[in-house]
Amino acid sequence: MLLAIDCGNTNTVFSIWDGKSFLCTLRTSTHHARTADAYFTWFTTLINHYGIEPNITDVVIASTVPRVVWNLRVFADRFFGVRPLVVGKPECLLPQTPRVDPGTQVGPDRLANAVAAFDRHGGDVVVVDFGTATNFDVVAEDGAYVGGVIAPGVNLSLEALHMGAAALPHVDITQPERVIGTNTVACIQSGVFWGYTGLIEGITARIKAEYGRPMKVIGTGGLAPLFAQAEDLFDSIEDDLTMHGLTVIHAYNKENGSI
Ligand SMILES: Nc1ncnc2c1ncn2[C@@H]1O[C@H](COP(=O)(O)OP(=O)(O)OP(=O)(O)O)[C@@H](O)[C@H]1O
Ligand SMILES: CC(C)(CO)[C@@H](O)C(=O)NCCC(=O)O
Ligand SMILES: [K+]
Numbered sequence: 001m002l003l004a005i006d007c008g009n010t011n012t013v014f015s016i017w018d019g020k021s022f023l024c025t026l027r028t029s030t031h032h033a034r035t036a037d038a039y040f041t042w043f044t045t046l047i048n049h050y051g052i053e054p055n056i057t058d059v060v061i062a063s064t065v066p067r068v069v070w071n072l073r074v075f076a077d078r079f080f081g082v083r084p085l086v087v088g089k090p091e092c093l094l095p096q097t098p099r100v101d102p103g104t105q106v107g108p109d110r111l112a113n114a115v116a117a118f119d120r121h122g123g124d125v126v127v128v129d130f131g132t133a134t135n136f137d138v139v140a141e142d143g144a145y146v147g148g149v150i151a152p153g154v155n156l157s158l159e160a161l162h163m164g165a166a167a168l169p170h171v172d173i174t175q176p177e178r179v180i181g182t183n184t185v186a187c188i189q190s191g192v193f194w195g196y197t198g199l200i201e202g203i204t205a206r207i208k209a210e211y212g213r214p215m216k217v218i219g220t221g222g223l224a225p226l227f228a229q230a231e232d233l234f235d236s237i238e239d240d241l242t243m244h245g246l247t248v249i250h251a252y253n254k255e256n257g258s259i
Contacts, residue, residue, distance in 0.1 A: 003056045003080070004246040005072060006109060007063035009132035010155075014043065015243045016054050022240065024050050032067035036074035058259075059084035060250040062108035062242065064132075085250055085259050087111055093258050094249065096144040110137045111145055112245030113220065118143030119248050120238070121216050126207055127241065128200060128234065130221030132156060136203055138211065149203055154223050157192055173223065175230055193230070200233050 002017040012030045016023040026046045028034075047054060059076040061084050063069050069086060076084045085092055087108035095115060098106050109129070114137055117125040123141035126148075128134070133156070136149040152160070154173050162170040171185050179194055181187030204217050219227070219234035220241040228234055238244075253259045 001054050001056055002058045002060065002247060002250055003054070003076075004243050004250070005059065005061045005063075005084075006112070006242050006246065007061065007065055007068050007072070008109065009064055011131075012068070013243070015240075016047075016052065016056070017243075017247050022243065023052050023054065025240075025243070030065055030068060032065060032071070034068070034071060036071050036078050039071065039075045040079050056080040056082065058082060058250060058254075060087065060246045061085070062087040062112050062246055064107050064109055083259075085253055087246070087249055091258060092249065093253050093256055095252050096142055098145040099140070100145070100147055106145060107135070109242050110135060110148065112242045112249060113137045114139045114143070114145035114245070115248050115252075116238075116241045116245030117216075117218055119244070121218070124211075124213055124215045126204055126215055126217045128204070128217060128219050128221075128224070129242070130154060130219070130223040130227070134196070134199070136207060138207060141213070149207070151199060151203070154192060154196055157195075158188070161188060161192075173226065175226065193227075197227060197230055197233070200227060201231065204233070 004015045004017055006013045007030055012028050014026045059082045061072055073084055076082045113127040113129055117127050117139045123139055123143050125139040127137040132153045134151045134153050138146050138148045140146045161168050171188050173192055174189055175193055176186055176189045179190050181190045208215050216235045219237045224237045228237055
């Protein structure tokens with residue numbers, strides 16, 4: 001079985017793939033100081049809770065935080081005797097080479113999103129991924145990642161307002177009833193919710209105009225469903241897109257003998 005690990009700037013997600021489906025998905029906060037032993041304690045507690053008896057033979061990692069990879073490598077080696085495949089490292093093959101400016105280190109989560117979007121939909125896709133950042137990943141006709149957009153994430157924007165303005169509280173994102181807020185919390189929620197709705201509509205329209213061919217728009221990440229309920233922003237919402245990309249990248253490397 002394959003253990004796929006998606007390490008974001010905020011959260012780290014582990015999923016176990018048995019070749020057909022994900023048996024479970026476990027989430028923890030991202031901390032570079034978390035040790036291999038701490039990962040294993042947390043991991044075994046949860047899989048016991050779910051009654052799963054995995055036989056981990058392979059590990060694939062995508063990490064947007066380079067420092068956490070060391071402890072995850074030790075975790076894979078010590079407890080499963082596995083040398084993990086790390087997306088973005090030169091030894092990890094990709095089905096299509098990204099077409100970006102020389103020297104650009106594309107986020108491994110974006111590479112996985114592109115591979116997954118091509119596998120499921122063919123090319124000509126925009127992925128909108130709501131994580132720490134809100135990023136748009138453009139996938140060409142042949143499946144190559146060809147660039148995109150990075151905007152501050154929704155929770156980061158809410159936090160920045162609270163940090164930067166003495167009279168503004170921390171609020172949780174939700175869809176406000178009205179655009180014109182009649183109290184401070186409603187005003188902030190309106191600004192961020194309708195601001196992001198406009199950002200998604202505006203940026204996808206501009207990407208499509210610049211790209212010049214019909215494109216599908218796929219939403220992923222924790223907040224995609226919240227934004228989808230207000231407007232018709234996405235052709236589909238796929239929670240497991242990044243994880244699916246990791247399984248496809250892993251299979252591709254197996255087939256091509258690089259692991
Ligand atoms: N209504 C909501 N309000 C606030 N946060 C929400 C809501 N719904 C989902 N979330 C958050 O979305 C997050 C899951 O999103 P996702 O895993 O895509 O990104 P992340 O973990 O925040 O970012 P990264 O992948 O960059 O670490 C969870 O942390 C969850 O708290
Ligand atoms: C944009 C984020 C933060 C999204 O997780 C990540 O993919 C990243 O750190 N990317 C590196 C820069 C780039 O993708 O161009
Ligand atoms: K993510």
